[in-house]
Amino acid sequence: MSVMISTIIIKELVKSSEHQIKELGKIYSLIPATRCKRRAECCSLLPDATLLEALSALKCLMTFTVNRRIKLLQKIAYYFFMNPVEVVSCPFLEDNDCLIYSHRFFGCRAYGLWSGKYYENLSGKSRHAKTFIRKQWGRSGISLPTAVMDFHVPYCSNVKVGKNKFIDDQMLLNISDRIETLSQHFGQWDQMFRQMYFSDLSFLVASLIYGFPESVRLKFTIVSDVVKRGIREKLDKTLLEAYDIFS
Numbered sequence: 001m002s003v004m005i006s007t008i009i010i011k012e013l014v015k016s017s018e019h020q021i022k023e024l025g026k027i028y029s030l031i032p033a034t035r036c037k038r039r040a041e042c043c044s045l046l047p048d049a050t051l052l053e054a055l056s057a058l059k060c061l062m063t064f065t066v067n068r069r070i071k072l073l074q075k076i077a078y079y080f081f082m083n084p085v086e087v088v089s090c091p092f093l094e095d096n097d098c099l100i101y102s103h104r105f106f107g108c109r110a111y112g113l114w115s116g117k118y119y120e121n122l123s124g125k126s127r128h129a130k131t132f133i134r135k136q137w138g139r140s141g142i143s144l145p146t147a148v149m150d151f152h153v154p155y156c157s158n159v160k161v162g163k164n165k166f167i168d169d170q171m172l173l174n175i176s177d178r179i180e181t182l183s184q185h186f187g188q189w190d191q192m193f194r195q196m197y198f199s200d201l202s203f204l205v206a207s208l209i210y211g212f213p214e215s216v217r218l219k220f221t222i223v224s225d226v227v228k229r230g231i232r233e234k235l236d237k238t239l240l241e242a243y244d245i246f247s
């Protein structure tokens with residue numbers, strides 16, 4: 001297996017990504033500010049991200065106090081292990097607020113701005129992916145709960161852009177492309193994050209804490225324990241072992 005992304009690599013990438021993170025901020029600023037009722041329904045799931053966006057969020061995490069960071073790392077690990085069996089809110093959500101708001105991902109910013117038709121298209125792809133995931137687990141004799149597999153974040157029509165501002169699907173797609181292109185600066189790591197970690201920051205964080213193969217093995221054991229035996233001992237023990245990877 002090729003060298004996976006380690007904490008040392010992440011620290012190096014964060015250190016060398018100052019310019020790209022600044023550029024990312026400029027691209028994000030093309031998305032008009034929105035008004036909404038802040039019901040945080042859109043935060044029911046952790047959105048996929050590019051490696052650059054993941055680095056920006058991790059950079060923000062590095063500024064937290066150690067205790068706060070460990071708690072958040074545990075929440076992210078919980079999300080990674082339990083999302084096949086529970087609808088787990090985004091780990092960055094706390095009391096209806098986003099802990100990394102100024103570093104939140106494109107997926108968060110674009111939610112509610114897509115047209116209903118395009119959002120339906122995105123939801124269809126997500127449903128398709130879930131069907132595949134369900135089959136994969138099913139091959140190992142684990143039947144994931146229907147309520148979780150059928151769950152998807154509903155389209156929100158409460159998000160409105162400010163006066164005299166406009167955005168459409170094509171503009172959002174262009175912005176998304178620009179973010180992806182910027183993230184390609186990280187070469188093999190960007191590619192690895194997409195292909196091996198499925199653009200999932202929670203998978204990356206769990207791998208940094210427990211190791212790549214071990215986090216996959218742990219997820220299988222934890223999900224199997226919860227689904228087949230209704231027990232969470234392994235999950236609790238594993239979360240207690242989470243440590244501050246950035247100290």
Ligand code: SF4
Binds near residue numbers: 044090091099
């Ligand atoms: S990163 Fe923040 S805005 Fe995005 S889903 Fe999570 S809590 Fe919500």
